[in-house]
Amino acid sequence: MKKLNVKNNEAAIYGVGGLGEIGKNTYGIQFQDEIILIDAGIKFPEDDLLGVDYVIPDYQYLVDNKDKIKALVITHGHEDHIGGVPYLMKVLNVPIYAGPLAMALIKNKLEEHGLLNSVELHVISDKTVIKFRKTKVSFFRTTHSIPDTLGVAVHTPVGVIVETGDYKFDLTPVTNQPPDLQEMARLGAEGVLCLMSDSTNAEKPIWTKSEKWVGKSISHIFDNVNDRIIFATFASNISRIKTACDNALARGRKIAVFGRSMDAAIVNGRELGYLDIPDDAFVDAHELQSLPASKTLILCTGSQGEPMAALSRIANGTHRQISIQPGDTVIFSSNPIPGNTTSVNSVINKLEEAGANVIHGRVNNIHTSGHGGQEEQKLMLRLMKPKFFMPIHGEYRMLKIHTELAEQCGVPLDHSFIMQNGDVLALSKDTARMAGHFTAGDVYIDGSGIGDVGSIVLRDRQLLSEEGIVVVVATINLHNQEIQSGPDILSRGFVYMRESGELLDEGRRRVFKTIRKAMHGKKATESSIRNAIIDDLQEFLYTKTERHPMILPMLIMNGNEK
Incomplete structure (x- = not known):
C-alpha cells in the first residue's frame, strides 16, 4: 500500500485524473484518515486508442485507502465528472452526494451496471453541509452548461480547500439561478487555504457569453424559418433544450424528440422542473408526417457527428423515420469537441447535399462555452483570495496560463502548483510542499472489459488497421518431422488475394521451407516454429511490399507425442 509523505498537521490534495488533460476529473482531499473524493469522470479516447470506449483513472490508490474515503461528492452531471461513477463503485462502495440532475443521471448509470440498490445516494443542494469527525463539506452555487452545478468547499483543521468544478459567471442563466457571488466572497473573506479551479478556457482572454445571449440568436433564427427545423445539441445542455422548446411553443410548433439520451434529458428536465413543456406539445414520428413543416421542431442528438446518433443517421439517409426534406433548416447548437471536427463537417456536408440549410458555429451566435x-x-481568484493555488481540469499549457493569471491576482508564483495525476500536495496552515506521488495512469474500457486492453493490444490494433493481417495455416507432425497439410496463406487488409496470387504462392513456398528447416532443429517446439514463420515471412513480405502486416501462424499439431 502506497503511504503518502504527509504529516499529521497537513492536508493532502491530489488528482487521480483531470490534471494535464480534459476529462477523467477525479480529485482527492485528505486529512489524516478522512478522504473526500470530488467527481469521478471519464475521458473519451483519442484516435490512436482503437476500439477503446472510455478511459478512466487507475483507482488503485483509492482502493488501498478505501476505509478512509468518507464521500464521493459530485459537482455536476457531465460525463467527464460522473462517467466513471459505476466503475469506481465496483471497487469502492462509498456514499455519493450529488445535485438533483446529476443524481438522476448517476442512478441511470448505476442501474445499467446493476449497482443501484447497493450504493448509498444523497441528493444535495448549495445549502447542504456534510459533517464528518475531522472534516466537513459545504457547497456554493455556480453556473455551467448544465443545471445544478456546485463548487465544493472542504473544511479541514488546517484550512478550507475549495474545488470550483466547471464554471462560468453567467449572470443571466436560462434554467438555474445565477452564481452565488456572496457565498464565494464569504469563503474568501473567512480564508481559503487552497483553490483548485477549472482551467479549460485559460487561453481565452474573454468573459464567456451568457446563455441568454445565445437565446436571442436562436429566437431570431426561429422567426426567419418557415420550414421544418432540426435542432441538434448536447443532451446534457438543458438550457439550450429549454431555449429551443420555448421558441417552438411560442410559434405553435410541435416537438418530436429523437435519440435515447435526448429522450432521457427531456424526462429528467421535466421531472426536475427545468423544462415546462405540456404533454400535448410532443408528437411522435407518425404524427410528424401529417403536420405542416412550419409547425414542427425535431430535437435530436448528434451535434458532434457521432456515427450512431440520430442526426448522423438522418444525414446518411439510414434513419428509419426521418429523412431530409428540401427546405429543412438544421441548427448545430454546439461547437465540435477537439477531435470531432472531421466527423461534424462530414455530417454537415451530407445534410447540405440532401438539400438542408445548415446553421452552425460561433459565427451565428448559437453556441457559447x-x-x-x-x-x-x-x-x-479575487473572490476566493487563496493562499495557495492549484489549477485543475486542463492540459499543461492551460494550467500554466492559469497560474500566471493567479499571479496577476495576488497569488505569488511560488504559491501555485502545476501538478500531474498522482502528485501529492501537502498543506499546513502556512506552507505547501510536494509530498510524493502514487501511480495514477489510464485504464481502458472496451465493451464490458475494464483494464484488459493494454499497450500491446493497442499496438496490435494499430498494426491491423494500418498494415492488415496474414494468416498461415499448416498441419504438422513434429514427431515424424512431417508437414501433413499446407501451408496455406490468407490475407485480410494486406493484399487483395485474387490479384496477388504470385506473391502468396512464393510466400507459401518460402514458409514450407522455413517449417521444414525449423522442425529439424534439436529443440524444435510449436513456439519455435511459429517464431521462425513470423520472422521469415515478415522479412519476405517487407522486401516485396515495404509493409509489415501482422503474421498469425495457426499450427495444428498432430501425433506429436514422443
Whole structure:
C-alpha cells in the first residue's frame, strides 16, 4: 500500500485524473484518515486508442485507502465528472452526494451496471453541509452548461480547500439561478487555504457569453424559418433544450424528440422542473408526417457527428423515420469537441447535399462555452483570495496560463502548483510542499472489459488497421518431422488475394521451407516454429511490399507425442 509523505498537521490534495488533460476529473482531499473524493469522470479516447470506449483513472490508490474515503461528492452531471461513477463503485462502495440532475443521471448509470440498490445516494443542494469527525463539506452555487452545478468547499483543521468544478459567471442563466457571488466572497473573506479551479478556457482572454445571449440568436433564427427545423445539441445542455422548446411553443410548433439520451434529458428536465413543456406539445414520428413543416421542431442528438446518433443517421439517409426534406433548416447548437471536427463537417456536408440549410458555429451566435474565460477565472481568484493555488481540469499549457493569471491576482508564483495525476500536495496552515506521488495512469474500457486492453493490444490494433493481417495455416507432425497439410496463406487488409496470387504462392513456398528447416532443429517446439514463420515471412513480405502486416501462424499439431 502506497503511504503518502504527509504529516499529521497537513492536508493532502491530489488528482487521480483531470490534471494535464480534459476529462477523467477525479480529485482527492485528505486529512489524516478522512478522504473526500470530488467527481469521478471519464475521458473519451483519442484516435490512436482503437476500439477503446472510455478511459478512466487507475483507482488503485483509492482502493488501498478505501476505509478512509468518507464521500464521493459530485459537482455536476457531465460525463467527464460522473462517467466513471459505476466503475469506481465496483471497487469502492462509498456514499455519493450529488445535485438533483446529476443524481438522476448517476442512478441511470448505476442501474445499467446493476449497482443501484447497493450504493448509498444523497441528493444535495448549495445549502447542504456534510459533517464528518475531522472534516466537513459545504457547497456554493455556480453556473455551467448544465443545471445544478456546485463548487465544493472542504473544511479541514488546517484550512478550507475549495474545488470550483466547471464554471462560468453567467449572470443571466436560462434554467438555474445565477452564481452565488456572496457565498464565494464569504469563503474568501473567512480564508481559503487552497483553490483548485477549472482551467479549460485559460487561453481565452474573454468573459464567456451568457446563455441568454445565445437565446436571442436562436429566437431570431426561429422567426426567419418557415420550414421544418432540426435542432441538434448536447443532451446534457438543458438550457439550450429549454431555449429551443420555448421558441417552438411560442410559434405553435410541435416537438418530436429523437435519440435515447435526448429522450432521457427531456424526462429528467421535466421531472426536475427545468423544462415546462405540456404533454400535448410532443408528437411522435407518425404524427410528424401529417403536420405542416412550419409547425414542427425535431430535437435530436448528434451535434458532434457521432456515427450512431440520430442526426448522423438522418444525414446518411439510414434513419428509419426521418429523412431530409428540401427546405429543412438544421441548427448545430454546439461547437465540435477537439477531435470531432472531421466527423461534424462530414455530417454537415451530407445534410447540405440532401438539400438542408445548415446553421452552425460561433459565427451565428448559437453556441457559447460552459467554461469561464480569463476574466471569470480572475474574478474567481479575487473572490476566493487563496493562499495557495492549484489549477485543475486542463492540459499543461492551460494550467500554466492559469497560474500566471493567479499571479496577476495576488497569488505569488511560488504559491501555485502545476501538478500531474498522482502528485501529492501537502498543506499546513502556512506552507505547501510536494509530498510524493502514487501511480495514477489510464485504464481502458472496451465493451464490458475494464483494464484488459493494454499497450500491446493497442499496438496490435494499430498494426491491423494500418498494415492488415496474414494468416498461415499448416498441419504438422513434429514427431515424424512431417508437414501433413499446407501451408496455406490468407490475407485480410494486406493484399487483395485474387490479384496477388504470385506473391502468396512464393510466400507459401518460402514458409514450407522455413517449417521444414525449423522442425529439424534439436529443440524444435510449436513456439519455435511459429517464431521462425513470423520472422521469415515478415522479412519476405517487407522486401516485396515495404509493409509489415501482422503474421498469425495457426499450427495444428498432430501425433506429436514422443
